[in-house]
Amino acid sequence: MKHVKFEKRNDAEFSKTLNKRVNDYFSSSNHNRFGGKRMVIKTVFMLSLFFIPLVILSTGIVTSVGLVFALYICSGLGMAGVGMGVMHDAIHGSYSKNPTVNRWVGYTMNLIGANANVWKIQHNVLHHTYTNIDHEDDDINAPFFLRFSPNAKRYWIHRFQHLYIWFFYGLSTFSWITLKDYVKATRYRKMGFFSKKGDYSKLLMKITALKLLYYSYALILPLIMIQLPVWIIVAAFLSMHFVTGIVISVVFQTAHILSSTSFPQANEKGVIESEWIKHQMATTSDYAPKSKVFSWLIGGLNFQVEHHLFPNICHVHYNKLAKIVSQTAKEFKIPYLVKGTFFSALWDHILMLRQLGRAN
Structure with a gap:
């Protein structure tokens, strides 16, 4: 598959x-680009938040319907924390300077039911390289019932997407x-990934085996051990995923699908008429930069501009890098997009979804 290219210019002084x-910041502060002890602490916390409720559920000691739901939802929050604040850095190679550590910590993606190899292509390769390009x-x-770009085809149903999208996020x-x-995996194989002999079939077997493992401890064991109707356990399991889906979706989507972000199109030669770094600045927005607790909980993903410019740097440094990026962008008169709070970004996202549903 032939991808679009970015214009190369000689005036790359900003970059x-x-x-x-x-680089000077890291040299002068004696910090390295990785996570260190702070990431180890976060990893232990988020994995505990995910696994401990499931362990309790699997013992069969829980007999309250409300407690079953509460434990599953708590596990869902841990799942979101693992996804945003642990595996995300590891798969980007920014968790540790040791590639083996990054690889194994990245496998936590598999522990929460998804596949790290597929995610790496979707996120690291396609999203980070071609942000907001149809x-x-x-x-x-x-899917056809959702419209995330003004360049995508609009259908009548999109007029209501800002209302029903939360169900699909969930x-x-x-x-x-x-x-x-x-x-x-099938789509990426057709695009040229997993092209070595046997890679695709091995990937499918691995995906299946890991999903069976996930279902065994996240659903099957609680179904066997908890003395409550099956539909209650299944409903609680689904509520866990609904909470996780909402959290992860709004955190990521409010950084790119806003009225202020751009959705560039390639010219007739298949070239985006912008340097890659300026493209990232135009298609990505920060939000809630002063909220330290919130930033810790979502893995620094409120600093999406810094993450897209420096995905190989751990998120624990983004609050410091944001000042450098902001000042440098101001000097070079390059727009630096930021919303003061998460809720202002979320509201803008809702309005953008509404606008995308009503205008071409």
């Missing part, structure tokens, strides 16, 4: 200056643990 200042960025390549991780990995 050179920014990279130099970031047919390239898989994060905006939505289903997003359930989609992952059922069909999405298989669909994406």
Whole structure:
């Protein structure tokens, strides 16, 4: 598959200056680009938040319907924390300077029911390289009933998407643990990934085995051990994924699908008429930069601009890098998109969804 390309210019002073200042920051502060002890603490916390409720459920000691739901929802929050604040950095290679550590920590993606290899292509390769570009960025390549780009075809049903989208956001991780990995793996194979002999079949077997493992401890064991009707356990399990889906979707989508972000199209030669770094600045927005607790909980993903510019740097440094990026962008008169709070970004996202549903 032939992808679009970005224009290469000789006036890349912004990129050179920014990279130099970031390098100087790490040199002068004696910090490295990775997570260190802070990431270990977060990993233990988030994995505990995910697994401990499931362990309790699997003992069979829980007899209250409300407690079953509470434990599953608590596990769902841990699942979101693992996805946003642990595996995300590891798969980007920014968790540790040791590639083996990154690889094994990245496998936590498999423990929450999805597949790390498929995610790496969707997120690291396609989303980070071709942000907000139709047919390239898989994060905006939505089913026909959702419209995430003004360049996508509009149907009458999109007029209501800002109302019904929350249901589909809630289903997003359930989609992952059922069909999405298989669909994406097949699509990426056609695009030229997993092209070595045996790679695709091995991937499918691995996806299946890991999903069976996930279902065994997240659903089957509680079904066997808890003395409550099956439909209650299944409903609680689905509520876990609904919470996780909503959390992850709004955190990621409010950084890209806004009225202020751009949705560039390639020219007739298949070239985006912008440098890659300026493209990232135009298609990505920060939000809630002063909220330290919120930032910790969502893995620094409120600093999406910094993450897209420096995905190989751990998110624990983004609050410091944001000041450097903001100042450098101001000097070079390059727009630096940021919303003061998460709720202002979320409201803008809702309005953008509404606008996409009503205008071409």
